[in-house]
Amino acid sequence: MTAPIRVLVCDDQVLVRTGLVTIIDAQPDLEVVGECEDGQAAVDLAGRLRPEVVVMDVRMPVLDGIEATRLLAGAGVPHPVKVLVVTTFNLDKYVYEALRAGASGFLLKEAPPSQLLHGIRTVATGAALLDPEVTRRLVGTYVARIRPAEDTSRDIPLTPRELEVLRLIADGFSNSEIAAALQISPETVKTFVSRILTKLDLRDRVQAVVYAYRQGLVT
Structure with missing residues (x-):
């Protein structure tokens, strides 16, 4: 054990x-x-x-x-x-x-x-x-503080599909919900999430949410 x-x-x-x-x-x-x-x-x-x-x-x-x-x-x-x-x-x-x-x-x-x-x-x-509903409410409250104007002009080194996944993460979607929304397998979602975190040098989904709001990917 x-x-x-x-x-x-x-x-x-x-x-x-x-x-x-x-x-x-x-x-x-x-x-x-x-x-x-x-x-x-x-x-x-x-x-x-x-x-x-x-x-x-x-x-x-x-x-x-x-x-x-x-x-x-x-x-x-x-x-x-x-x-x-x-x-x-x-x-x-x-x-x-x-x-x-x-x-x-x-x-x-x-x-x-x-x-x-x-x-x-x-x-x-x-x-x-991240509780999906609470995440949306919480982060929405702090959008202005999370997204400094100077950060929005930076290039984002992600593919269009990775950006799509990142937006859904920021909206509080779980892996299974992302899979259903994009009609892909949960395993594929896990791969996308891993790539996103690696490319953006982020520790976890929490940091991914903050990053997405800072970059203006969600409002």
């Missing part, structure tokens, strides 16, 4: 944190190795406990989830940790900044436990987790 995925839970609300820990620890393939109530503690604990995934709130005392994410998963971090942001969309206006800081995805706190567990397993594999 493979070792369980090591998870660190960071949330300043005791009841929420306890609920997350209980849900995660009940799974045989997941193990909560630590919990804390602020971003600085998450950074410190991650250095000692070496979790594979940090489930991170955004609004917290001492150090918020955005800065903690940047320290744990941002560009230049020697041993980055996968960060899954779990937040309340209607109250939290900083989710985009968290994704830009290096988070691998996000979920709403009202999501069912099955989505949380799926999210942890997904980001642990190195994939990104």
Whole structure:
């Protein structure tokens, strides 16, 4: 048997944190190795406990989830940790900044436990987790900030088909939805996604979404 995925839970609300820990620890393939109530503690604990995934709130005392994410998963971090942001969309206006800081995805706190567990397993594999509907709403809110005018004139080194796939990724489509929309196989979609990330030197689908909006490929 493979070792369980090591998870660190960071949330300043005791009841929420306890609920997350209980849900995660009940799974045989997941193990909560630590919990804390602020971003600085998450950074410190991650250095000692070496979790594979940090489930991170955004609004917290001492150090918020955005800065903690940047320290744990941002560009230049020697041993980055996968960060899954779990937040309340209607109250939290900083989710985009968290994704830009290096988070691998996000979920709403009202999501069912099955989505949380799926999210942890997904980001642990190195994939990104983007809820399609929430992605469209969230990124749409920040279009003006995501797409600086000076970035839109850059050449995009993608084929027409790759551009088509990138636009659908930015619209929050899953691989299966892209396959259905373009009438190609899911395996072909995976190949296109891999090529896009490689050509654009992007880490994951989250960065692909940001790139697409910056380049004005979607509005």
